[in-house]
Amino acid sequence: xxxxxIKALAFGLVxxxxxxxxTPAQAAVTGCAGQTSGTALWSDIVGTPGFTCQVEDKIYSNxxxxxxxxxxxxxxxxxxxxxxxxxxxxxxxxxxxHNLNVQALNSFINTKVLLSYTVTRASGANVFDKYTANxxxxxxxxxxxxxxxxxxxxxxxxxxxxDNLGQSATTPKLSFNPNTxxxxxxxxxxxxxxxxxxxxxxxxxxxxxxxxxxILGAGAAFGFSxxxxxxxxxxx
Numbered sequence: 539x540x541x542x543x544i545k546a547l548a549f550g551l552v553x554x555x556x557x558x559x560x561t562p563a564q565a566a567v568t569g570c571a572g573q574t575s576g577t578a579l580w581s582d583i584v585g586t587p588g589f590t591c592q593v594e595d596k597i598y599s600n601x602x603x604x605x606x607x608x609x610x611x612x613x614x615x616x617x618x619x620x621x622x623x624x625x626x627x628x629x630x631x632x633x634x635x636h637n638l639n640v641q642a643l644n645s646f647i648n649t650k651v652l653l654s655y656t657v658t659r660a661s662g663a664n665v666f667d668k669y670t671a672n673x674x675x676x677x678x679x680x681x682x683x684x685x686x687x688x689x690x691x692x693x694x695x696x697x698x699x700x701d702n703l704g705q706s707a708t709t710p711k712l713s714f715n716p717n718t719x720x721x722x723x724x725x726x727x728x729x730x731x732x733x734x735x736x737x738x739x740x741x742x743x744x745x746x747x748x749x750x751x752x753i754l755g756a757g758a759a760f761g762f763s764x765x766x767x768x769x770x771x772x773x774x
Contacts (some may be wrong), residue, residue, distance in 0.1 A: 572660075575627040581620035592660055594628040596636050596743070600656040600722070608650045609731050616735060623702070634664065636743045638723075645676070645735030651727040657743060659719040661678035666718040667746040670695055670711040671725065672739065678702070679733030683709060685741060686724040690714050700728070711744075 570576040570591035583589045583601050590599045605617025621643040629635040640653065660667075671685035680702050686694035695709040714721065721743075729736045 570626070574633065575625070577619065577626070578624050580618065580622045580624065583624065584620075591624075591626050593626045593636060594633045595660050595662045595664060596608055596628070597658045597660045598626060598638065598655055599658070600654075602655070603651075603653045605646075605649045605651045607648055608728050609648050611641050615649050615717070616644045616647040617651050619643045630646075634747070636745070637740055639739040639740040642736065645737050646681075646727060646729040647679070647733075647735035648731035650727070651729075651739075653725040653727075654722060656720065656722045659745075661737050664745040665748060666714040666721060666743060667730050668711050668713050668744040669721070669723070669742065671709045671741050672706055673697075673727065673736055674706045675729070675736045676734035679735050680730040681736050682728045683707075683739055684726045685709055686726075687712070687714070688713060688722045689718040690721065694724075697699075700730075 539687070546593060559701045570578065572592045572594065572616075574594060576591045576593055578589075578591060578652055580581045580603060583603075583662070588599075591704040592598075596626065603618055605615060607615045620644065623641045623643070625637075625639040628640075629637055636657070638655075666689070669685065669687050669690065671683055673683045675681045680700040682697050682700050691713045693712065695712045697707050697709055707722065723741055725739065727736065727739055
């Protein structure tokens with residue numbers, strides 16, 4: 539298996555905040571206690587019973603990650619590795635955008651990678667709004683990414699076929715059903731046996747703050763409660 543240098547992480551969405559380069563985690567689990575970011579190696583995740591990572595108001599759990607050869611008889615598979623790095627982050631001042639980035643130690647080559655996990659609101663009133671995914675592939679590597687999400691209006695969100703680019707590509711942004719507070723994400727990543735493979739892929743979750751009741755709606759609710767009190771008093 540040919541090793542490739544670890545490259546800086548970037549989500550690649552236009553106008554979004556990019557994640558900077560990260561160094562390999564030195565501890566088993568770091569920053570998974572409600573902070574704005576956290577990092578864990580795949581060996582940490584599978585080696586920790588009931589592993590969870592909380593980033594601000596989001597809890598990541600129930601990880602399942604595997605890889606198989608994408609092209610039969612085309613050589614070795616470069617997929618899951620114990621030193622693959624998972625980086626969790628809440629982006630922006632309001633913390634309404636959450637990002638999970640998976641960086642391959644050896645790049646993903648001739649592989650079909652399957653990754654699923656669950657994200658759940660731990661506290662507060664924010665609800666899930668939209669989701670999308672991104673990946674970065676080197677020149678001469680063909681690849682594709684599909685991200686499914688439970689409790690979504692439509693799923694999955696996928697790249698358009700097998701691209702052949704030395705840059706990032708992003709799947710369409712899809713919406714969740716109203717008042718969603720938990721979702722299980724399922725990634726399917728394909729990478730060919732050519733080029734230097736896929737270096738990383740990422741999932742992005744956007745949430746929103748529930749708006750106040752409309753003025754007329756709030757007034758009507760108040761009027762109804764006042765009439766109800768009068769009826770209760772009259773019946774007493």
